[in-house]
Amino acid sequence: xxxxxxxxxxxxAGIAAIGMGAAPVMNLAASEPHGSAQPKTEKNEETLHxxxxxxxxxxxxxxxxxxxxIKEACHKSHNVPDFTIEPDAxxxxxxxxVRDGQEIKWIWDEHFHYAFxxxxxxxxxxxxxxxxxxxxxxxCKNPPCVQACPTQATFKREDGxxxxxxHRCIGCRFCMAACPYGSRNFNFRDPRPFIEETxxxxxxxxxxxxxxxxxxxxxxxxxxxxxxxxxxEGAIVVGDLEDPESEIRTLLAEHYTIxxxxxxxxxxxxxxxx
Amino acid sequence: MSKNMIMAGLVVFVLAVLSPFxxxxxxxxxxxxxxxxxxxxxxxxxxxxxxxxxRAEHMYLLDVWRDSVVRDAxxxxxxxxxxxxxxxxxxxxxxxxxxxxDKAKFCDSCHEYASVSPYCxxxxxNPKEIK
Numbered sequence: 001x002x003x004x005x006x007x008x009x010x011x012x013a014g015i016a017a018i019g020m021g022a023a024p025v026m027n028l029a030a031s032e033p034h035g036s037a038q039p040k041t042e043k044n045e046e047t048l049h050x051x052x053x054x055x056x057x058x059x060x061x062x063x064x065x066x067x068x069x070i071k072e073a074c075h076k077s078h079n080v081p082d083f084t085i086e087p088d089a090x091x092x093x094x095x096x097x098v099r100d101g102q103e104i105k106w107i108w109d110e111h112f113h114y115a116f117x118x119x120x121x122x123x124x125x126x127x128x129x130x131x132x133x134x135x136x137x138x139x140c141k142n143p144p145c146v147q148a149c150p151t152q153a154t155f156k157r158e159d160g161x162x163x164x165x166x167h168r169c170i171g172c173r174f175c176m177a178a179c180p181y182g183s184r185n186f187n188f189r190d191p192r193p194f195i196e197e198t199x200x201x202x203x204x205x206x207x208x209x210x211x212x213x214x215x216x217x218x219x220x221x222x223x224x225x226x227x228x229x230x231x232x233e234g235a236i237v238v239g240d241l242e243d244p245e246s247e248i249r250t251l252l253a254e255h256y257t258i259x260x261x262x263x264x265x266x267x268x269x270x271x272x273x274x
Numbered sequence: 275m276s277k278n279m280i281m282a283g284l285v286v287f288v289l290a291v292l293s294p295f296x297x298x299x300x301x302x303x304x305x306x307x308x309x310x311x312x313x314x315x316x317x318x319x320x321x322x323x324x325x326x327x328x329r330a331e332h333m334y335l336l337d338v339w340r341d342s343v344v345r346d347a348x349x350x351x352x353x354x355x356x357x358x359x360x361x362x363x364x365x366x367x368x369x370x371x372x373x374x375x376d377k378a379k380f381c382d383s384c385h386e387y388a389s390v391s392p393y394c395x396x397x398x399x400n401p402k403e404i405k
Contacts, residue, residue, distance in 0.1 A: 041338075041348040041361070157347065165344045166397060200401035201365050206393070221349050 046223030051242035052141070052160030053215055054269035056251045057134055061235035067109045067132045073231035074107045074213075079195050079204045087193035095193040104185040106213040107136040107228055115260060128274075134236075136228075137162060137183040137213035138260060138268030148178035154210075160241070160269060161215045171208040180261050181268075184212045241269060307383040313375040321373075322353050333392075336363070363398045371400060 075082070083098040109132040113120050116133075143162045145154050153168035154175050176184045190207045198204065202218060205211050215238070216226035229236045239248030251257075257271040289296075311319070321328050322335060339361040342348045351359045362369035374380040377400045385392065 037354045039354055040352045041342045041346070042350050042352070043348050044350055047347070047349075155345065157345070159347070163344065165340075167340060167344075198399055198404045200399055200404050203397040203399060206396040217347065221347055 044221055044223070048220045048223055048225075050159050050240035052240065052269065053139060053220075053238065054160070054241035054248055054271065055136075055139075055215075056237045056239075056248050056257065056271045056273060058235045058237075058251075058255075058273045059131055059133060060273065061233065062132055062134060064132060066231070066233055066235060067134060070134065070228045070231045070236070071105075071107055071109070073227040075105070076197065077199050077227050078106060078202050078214075079191075079199055080104055080106055080211075081187075081191035081194035081204075082196065083189075083194050085194055085196060092193035095190075098189065098194070102188055104187065104191065104211060106211075107134060109133065110135045116258065118261060118263060119258065133272065134228075135181065135183075135260070136270065137215070138181055138266070138270045139213075139215055141267035141269065142265060144178040144180065144266060145175035145184065148174040150174065157217075161217055163214055163217060164210070164212060166203075166205055166209050166211070169209040171210065173210060175210055180264055180266065184210050186210050304387075306387050309374075309381075309384055310376070310379040311374070312379065313373075315373045315375070315380075318373065320355065320357050322351065322357070322359055324355075336394075363394060364401060371402075375402070377402070 074080070081104055083102055083104070086097050087095040112124070112128040112131060112133055115135050139160060139162045141160070143154075143156055146156050146162060149155075150172060151168050151170055153165045153170070155163060155165070157163050171186065173186055176186060187205050187207050187209055191205050192198075195204060216224075216228075219226055224230075226236075226238055229238050237248050237251060239246040241248060243249060251273065252271060255273040257273050259268045259271055262268070315321075323331065328335075339351065342351075343361050349361050351361045353359065358368075360366045360368035360372070362372075364371040366372055371377060377395075
C-alpha cells in the first residue's frame with residue numbers, strides 16, 4: 001500500500017495544474033504554421049476609394065424631368081417600395097393596399113423652405129420657391145443617427161458613408177428621431193408586395209427595419225458611380241471631400257454652396273450649388 | 275409482493291427510458307436529404323470550404339461574410355484552397371446562388387428536414403424566383 005503524505009499529494013497536484021495550464025499554450029504554439037493558409041478577405045480591384053465621400057448637387061441643372069429620372073433610378077435599383085401601387089392580387093392575396101399615405105424614399109424632391117428652414121428669408125429670390133431641391137441622406141461627418149442606434153446597425157464606414165446593416169436593425173426607430181433631415185423611413189409593412197419590379201442585384205428589406213440611402217455602396221464597390229449621378233445629367237457629382245484635387249472639391253472651390261441645417265453641427269456631406 | 279412490484283416498476287422504467295430507441299425501431303425514419311449539386315456547382319466542384327466543413331460551418335461563414343461586406347466593404351474572399359469568391363448570397367456569377375443554381379434543392383431541402391428557418395430570403399432574393 002502506498003502511503004501518501006499531504007506534502008507529496010500537493011506536489012503532484014501542483015505539477016498537474018501547471019501541465020493543464022501549459023496545454024493550451026503548447027497547442028497555440030503548435031498551430032502557428034497554419035497561419036499562412038488563412039482565408040483572406042479584400043476589396044474588389046475596381047473599388048472606388050475615398051477618404052470621405054461627399055456629394056455636390058447643382059440645383060441649376062435640375063428640372064422636374066431629371067429629378068423624376070433620378071428618383072426612379074435610385075428607387076428601382078434599390079427595391080424601394082411604392083405604397084401607392086396596388087399589390088399583385090394573385091401573388092400577395094392577403095395584402096391590402098395602403099391608404100394611409102406612408103412612404104419610403106431614399107432620395108426625393110423638397111421645397112426650398114422645407115429643405116433649408118434656417119435659410120428662409122423674408123424676400124427670398126423668386127426662383128427658390130419653385131426650384132426642386134433633391135434631398136437624401138447627408139452622410140454626415142457627425143451622424144446623430146449613428147449615436148442613437150442601440151445595436152450599431154447604423155454606422156459610419158471608414159470612407160464616411162453612413163450605412164445600415166439591415167440584419168442588425170431591430171426597428172426601434174431611434175435613428176429616425178435623431179436624424180434632423182428625415183432621411184430615414186420605417187417599414188411598417190412587408191415592402192415586397194409594393195415593389196413593382198424587383199431588382200435581383202439588390203436585396204429588399206423586411207418588415208420592421210428602417211432604411212435609407214446607402215450612397216450606392218454596392219456600386220462604388222464595383223467601380224461604378226451611384227445611380228443618382230448617372231441619371232442626373234451632370235447635376236450631381238459624388239467624390240472625395242478630403243482630396244483637394246477631386247472634381248467635387250473643384251466645384252466647391254468655384255461655387256457658393258449651402259448645406260442643410262448646418263447650425264446643428266452634423267457636418268452634412270451633401271452640398272448644394274444655388 | 276413488493277419484489278414483483280419493484281421488478282414491474284423497473285421494467286416500465288427501463289422501457290420508458292429507452293423509448294427513443296424502440297420508437298425509432300418501430301417507426302421508419304427518413305434519411306436526411308443530400309444537397310443536390312446542379313449546374314455549375316456539379317462541374318466545378320470547388321466550394322469555399324471542403325464539403326464537411328461547409329455542411330457544419332456555412333452559417334458561420336455567411337456571418338463573417340456579411341460583416342465583411344457590410345462593415346469593411348471587403349467583397350472578395352480567397353479561401354484556404356486558393357479559390358476566390360464573391361461574398362454574396364445571390365448576386366453575381368461567383369456568389370452562392372450563382373453556382374448553386376437551385377435554391378430549393380440546395381438550401382431548402384436540408385433546412386426543411388432540419389426544421390430550421392433562416393430568414394435570409396425575407397430580404398435577399400432568389401434571381402430565379404423573380405423572373
